[in-house]
Amino acid sequence: MENLDxxxxxxxxxxxxxxxSSNRLNYVNENCLExxxxxxxxNAEVLLVVSHNxxxxxxxxxxxxxxxxxxxxxxxxxxxIVKKPNINLNILWRYLSNSKCLFFGINPLKMGLYINVDAYxxxxxxxxxxxxxxxxxxxxxxxxxxxxxxxxxxxxxx
Numbered sequence: 001m002e003n004l005d006x007x008x009x010x011x012x013x014x015x016x017x018x019x020x021s022s023n024r025l026n027y028v029n030e031n032c033l034e035x036x037x038x039x040x041x042x043n044a045e046v047l048l049v050v051s052h053n054x055x056x057x058x059x060x061x062x063x064x065x066x067x068x069x070x071x072x073x074x075x076x077x078x079x080x081i082v083k084k085p086n087i088n089l090n091i092l093w094r095y096l097s098n099s100k101c102l103f104f105g106i107n108p109l110k111m112g113l114y115i116n117v118d119a120y121x122x123x124x125x126x127x128x129x130x131x132x133x134x135x136x137x138x139x140x141x142x143x144x145x146x147x148x149x150x151x152x153x154x155x156x157x158x
Contacts, residue, residue, distance in 0.1 A: 037083040040076050047098040048081040049089075051105030051135045061136040065104070068149070072157040088112035093128070100156060101128050105135025120148040122156050129156055 039054050052061040069079060085092055089111040093101075108117055108130070117123050123130045133139070133149050 036085050038081060040080040041078065042080050042095075043097060044078050044080045045097070045099045046074060046079045047096055047101045048079055049084060049101065049103045049106045049111070050081060051084055052137060054081055054083050060140065064140060065136050068153070071150070072153045074157070085111070093126070099128055100131075102131045102133065104133050105138065106132075108132065120152045122152055131156060 037054055039057065040048075048065075050061075050065070053059065054062060056062065057066070065081075066076075069075070080096065080098065082092075084106050089101075089108060090113070092111075108115070113125075115123075115125055117125075117130055117132045119132045119134065121132075131152055133152075134142070134145050139146050139149065
């Protein structure tokens with residue numbers, strides 16, 4: 001698999017039907033947000049990409065996720081949560097205005113973001129703050145990982 005250089009990406013214009021990344025021409029469905037499993041405000045500054053089901057907000061994973069968000073002053077109106085989308089992250093970002101992106105149990109590499117991001121280390125990339133965390137399920141099973149997440153979230157949401 002070839003590494004994707006952000007400087008080689010053509011800016012996607014919503015009037016176009018395609019986006020060129022590297023040497024590949026990718027079809028971009030203009031209704032891509034409607035095709036995602038998602039909750040929250042798509043105009044929010046914070047995007048969360050999660051590996052678990054988000055259809056039931058009362059599930060154990062979502063209850064913990066909401067508690068984590070509330071601990072740093074975020075509500076569902078201030079976040080946009082998507083279950084791992086099948087589209088390239090750079091394309092998804094073109095539809096959103098978020099400045100922060102938190103990954104729970106998702107490797108950004110699998111979403112076309114070819115940069116090294118260490119877990120629980122806030123990283124600035126393309127004018128966005130990225131944070132990689134273990135899945136919510138892993139955080140439930142290993143409470144010590146929650147401490148790393150808490151410190152990182154405090155740095156981001158001071």
